Amino acid sequence: DGGITQSPKYLFRKEGQNVTLSCEQNLNHDAMYWYRQDPGQGLRLIYYSQIVNDFQKGDIAEGYSVSREKKESFPLTVTSAQKNPTAFYLCASSNQGRNEQFFGPGTRLTVL
Amino acid sequence: AQSVTQLDSQVPVFEEAPVELRCNYSSSVSVYLFWYVQYPNQGLQLLLKYLSGSTLVESINGFEAEFNKSQTSFHLRKPSVHISDTAEYFCAVSASYGKLTFGQGTILTVHP
Numbered sequence: 001d002g003g004i005t006q007s008p009k010y011l012f013r014k015e016g017q018n019v020t021l022s023c024e025q026n027l028n029h030d031a032m033y034w035y036r037q038d039p040g041q042g043l044r045l046i047y048y049s050q051i052v053n054d055f056q057k058g059d060i061a062e063g064y065s066v067s068r069e070k071k072e073s074f075p076l077t078v079t080s081a082q083k084n085p086t087a088f089y090l091c092a093s094s095n096q097g098r099n100e101q102f103f104g105p106g107t108r109l110t111v112l
Numbered sequence: 113a114q115s116v117t118q119l120d121s122q123v124p125v126f127e128e129a130p131v132e133l134r135c136n137y138s139s140s141v142s143v144y145l146f147w148y149v150q151y152p153n154q155g156l157q158l159l160l161k162y163l164s165g166s167t168l169v170e171s172i173n174g175f176e177a178e179f180n181k182s183q184t185s186f187h188l189r190k191p192s193v194h195i196s197d198t199a200e201y202f203c204a205v206s207a208s209y210g211k212l213t214f215g216q217g218t219i220l221t222v223h224p
Contacts, residue, residue, distance in 0.1 A: 099144045104155050
């Protein structure tokens with residue numbers, strides 16, 4: 001089955017620790033995205049990548065970092081510089097020349 | 113830049129009643145429009161999209177949306193809702209390849 005996987009589904013970390021969220025897709029999509037979702041605020045774009053080894057900041061990139069070493073993978077690191085990291089994180093991908101994005105199941109990060 | 117406003121944060125409705133979820137957007141260029149649905153603790157699923165052509169678009173589960181360029185709207189409608197339609201619905205707009213701007217979401221609750 002083609003799709004996007006995110007792991008883990010739930011993640012707990014202590015304040016001050018960096019944490020990496022995994023996102024893998026086997027749809028052969030060129031572009032991948034990371035969003036943050038908070039209640040009542042919709043989805044906000046953190047980072048996106050249109051090709052391997054290249055990525056751009058979204059609207060709320062501060063305190064986050066990404067890498068895109070393989071087409072299938074786009075991990076997101078939430079650093080200790082992120083002031084309020086507790087949120088639901090969604091990864092998405094899209095194909096070249098198409099606008100609709102396909103989403104993974106999400107990772108709920110709780111920082112204690 | 114573009115923006116999306118979903119006019120209702122919550123919409124309660126009884127089963128088998130009609131429903132309309134309102135979405136307005138602003139953009140200085142032509143746009144593509146999307147509705148996504150999210151069930152609790154899951155990712156987003158594409159419900160329907162307007163890219164070009166007929167301004168009325170339909171989904172496989174009875175939802176429809178009409179693109180109204182003069183009113184810059186893309187309202188989502190269903191003539192008769194089911195309990196299983198209870199979810200959060202997001203309107204999104206794209207004016208360039210790949211980047212989506214989302215509304216704040218509308219929580220649809222269908223009561224028996």
